[in-house]
Amino acid sequence: MPRRVFLHVGMPKCATTTIQAALLQKQEALRGLGIAYEMPEGPAAEGQGNAARLAISILRDREEAIEEALDFFSRGTGDVVLSSEVFSALYKSAAAIKFVEALRARGFDVSVIALFRRQDHWLESDFKQHVKGARTWNGSIGELLEKRTEQDVLNFALFTLYWGKYVGRDRVFTAVIQPGSARRDPVNFVLEQIGAGSLCYAEGEEVPTANVSPPTGLIEPARLLKCEMQEAGASAVEVDVALDRFFAEAPGVVEVPKRRFLMPHALRQEVVDRWKGSNHDLERRAGHVGKFDVEVAQDAASEVPLEDEARAVLADWKAAKGLAPAPKVQARGGLLRRLLGR
Numbered sequence: 001m002p003r004r005v006f007l008h009v010g011m012p013k014c015a016t017t018t019i020q021a022a023l024l025q026k027q028e029a030l031r032g033l034g035i036a037y038e039m040p041e042g043p044a045a046e047g048q049g050n051a052a053r054l055a056i057s058i059l060r061d062r063e064e065a066i067e068e069a070l071d072f073f074s075r076g077t078g079d080v081v082l083s084s085e086v087f088s089a090l091y092k093s094a095a096a097i098k099f100v101e102a103l104r105a106r107g108f109d110v111s112v113i114a115l116f117r118r119q120d121h122w123l124e125s126d127f128k129q130h131v132k133g134a135r136t137w138n139g140s141i142g143e144l145l146e147k148r149t150e151q152d153v154l155n156f157a158l159f160t161l162y163w164g165k166y167v168g169r170d171r172v173f174t175a176v177i178q179p180g181s182a183r184r185d186p187v188n189f190v191l192e193q194i195g196a197g198s199l200c201y202a203e204g205e206e207v208p209t210a211n212v213s214p215p216t217g218l219i220e221p222a223r224l225l226k227c228e229m230q231e232a233g234a235s236a237v238e239v240d241v242a243l244d245r246f247f248a249e250a251p252g253v254v255e256v257p258k259r260r261f262l263m264p265h266a267l268r269q270e271v272v273d274r275w276k277g278s279n280h281d282l283e284r285r286a287g288h289v290g291k292f293d294v295e296v297a298q299d300a301a302s303e304v305p306l307e308d309e310a311r312a313v314l315a316d317w318k319a320a321k322g323l324a325p326a327p328k329v330q331a332r333g334g335l336l337r338r339l340l341g342r
Contacts, residue, residue: 005108006194008083009091009163010049013125014115015177015186020049020083021208022187026199033196034078040069048084055086058095066102074106081194091162100166111171112163113193115186118292119154120271121179124262128213131223132243136236138227141262145271157281174282176290183207189289214247217257220310221317222246246317253320257309261302269296
């Protein structure tokens, strides 16, 4: 009987790090079922899954590194789980075809597992990660929406169609993460697909916590702070340190806006309407679980103009911390040192 390899092509901000933490937590129990979720030797890719370096090597066409990784993951006789967010970036590339062929050459049947959030929810989570993560991106959420639309990232049916072409439509398993659903739900979906249903988390059982986001009302102020620091010449590390301080300290010194969403209702409705047809196509596919909710929640606090609100919050925080803006010529030596607590 052929060995199976399950590619968890973790869409960013779709419980990926939680799933990876759970797989690692249950690593020994999975081995007992003949399923390997093994971490490669060398520098750990914490919070990025066991196949993070492999996926990056595939993206960059590093053949020697790919072969070395495949040698490692092919050890043993059981099934294998490979998980990385970077896999999701391969879906329209020749590299994905070449990778699947390499796995088959090693005797594996290949399946793909992916989870999705409705596009407006996903985009807001994606934006939060762009702001708070160690990335150079400092554009608005509207600019990110335009970028993700051009990249076809929000067309989940197309994403699934391509992976189906590579591994077979009956070997692609997808599910929707519903707003407010239990943390265990996406984890249990993955465990069931890999043949480890006996290890599913029961109600009340603790599921690993990973990548908790700051309050929504602090995201845009943090983006503006990030822009200011980058304009003042701060390095990526310095920005990262300052944002960590801001998220940790701001709730104690300013009134955090109560908004639930970064985008106003009309824009969220537009996003949902735009990809409603694509979502319906995905729901009709074999191997898919769950329906995309089409109700777009109202929230009066989220109708307040985002940038105006954010500038007021950032000004209040600076005033409370004694961080009045310094002249640009002195920004590097003055404001940045104070932002970094030096």
